Amino acid sequence: MKNHEIAYILYEIANMLEIKGENFFKIRAYRNAAHEIENLAIDIQKLVNQNALKEIDGVGEAISGKIYEILEKGTCRYYEELKAEVPRGLVDMLKIPGLGAKRIKVIYDNLKIASIEELEKAANSKQLQTLPGIGVKTEQSIIRGIQMIKGRAGRYLLSTALSIAQDMVTRLSSLPSVEKAQIAGSLRRKKEMVGDIDLLVVSNSHQQVTESFLKFPEIREVIAKGSTKTSVILELGIQVDLRVVKPESFSAALLHFTGSKEHNTKLRSLALRKGLRLNEYGIINLDDGEIIYPQSEKEIYKELGMPYIIPEIREDTGEVEAAMKDSLPNSVNLKDIKGDLHVHSNWSDGVSSIEEIALYAKKLGYEYIAITDHSKSLKIARGLDEEKLKRQLELIYELNKKIDGIKILSGIEVDILSNNLLDFNDDILEQLDVVVASIHTGFKQERDKITGRIIRACENPNVDIIAHPTGRLLGRRAPYDVDMELVLQACAQTNTILEINSSPDRLDINDKLARKAKALGLKMSINTDAHVAERLNDIKYGVWVARRGWLEKDDVINTLPFECLLKELNSK
């Protein structure tokens, strides 16, 4: 039983208790415990073996008992009893935006509606508006909510949301009544997919700002409009929340709207213990009622007794505790990156010539760049055969003599074939500076088979890096069925580097795996997999993944200067 499976059961218990109308704090206790377990760095079974379950924050007598039971039997009695009592459909209904546990219960108690389908029918036939506390508008909002989850709209690539948000920030900033406009929310935390765009605006005249904002042509629908907060849906379907605050509240508001909710909650309970109330306007001293308007987020953290925490790790996965012990990671930065080790040229399916790529990399301030075109079996990408690769090596040799200020490394993205073998023999691979190995075929194979293919590749002494290890495409293709725990172990044993692929629709490995890999002492390489020179700029997405994964400069090999990098690559 894995951590996330236990967390799931605890979340489900919380959901069912909520529908039953149980004590709010009891519900929260289950959610807290689930969140902690979900983000545990180690296998929960290990804690059980050490009899240390209760050392997990939020796990006490009752919940630890249930965890023991779940580990032993796969489930627990309390969970089964709740499932028998609360229809599954009611829990599903919690996913409908605008509809919560209280109203779900009213609907169920009065009309015995226990599925989203029945709910939609009842709403369309105007039955819901007859119930206490539900009127025409709520009924309409339930219909909209159901349509929204059916359309699966709601998650957007970071890159997509970021460009929309940046454009809006530019236009908001140019309004005369606006002092400052900034991106907040999960977008500022650089989550790989975001559900909405949070924008924070500093102004003394919120009404003017709101009026101008609502005239933006891409707005399809206004969901909420108050004196400080406006929510809209754009034509693209993405929701934008605009919050307007006065200048003195900017820093408190930025912290509040950057979140995450869990991070904020933890900070506020901490504040309370110090006799302070933290909200989006400032810090209030509960003794004398005096309000402090902090000048920066850093000042707020300082007030709470800890150093600044970067937005990327504000997820309540241990960052507050680490900050209080002054053991936060010294997070890797974009400027630490000295080269890119996975790039395609026009020799295979890329667009730019090797020279163009090298010059572009030089312009970015890189020390080195690796050319890693596809290997021969990947026909669709015009993969290189031995002969063509040999000619490419000669060209790279010539270009290195011709171009100053950047080193071009020879390389290949060698296919891990369906039959376990690599697409080139070792006598070819050992001639190259960088060998990146990856899977492009046989995605549907069974777990053991795919995992075995990757582990076999790790065991090859010529393979330096495993590229896009899980093969996922965000929002389009699930990862292939691979046991990443075993892959991480294999990398650790064979001194193989894992890639953090920076392509915005890959981000593979993700932040959580990166953090696990670091815990095992693995090295990672942040690469773009660019197919045109300009896309070398995508490296920032990979750096954000690394930062979210608590990585430091030393965890990332392409922060090394050229000579050290070569030594590292040759050390396997």
Add this chain to the structure above:
DNA sequence: GCCGTTTTCGGCCCGACTGTTTTCAGTCG
């Protein structure tokens, strides 16, 4: 249900907006 550098009992983050209400509950982030 959990927790304690005031506490083993009595707290538990905070505020905005909407809709259905005659003063507030539900939902959200």
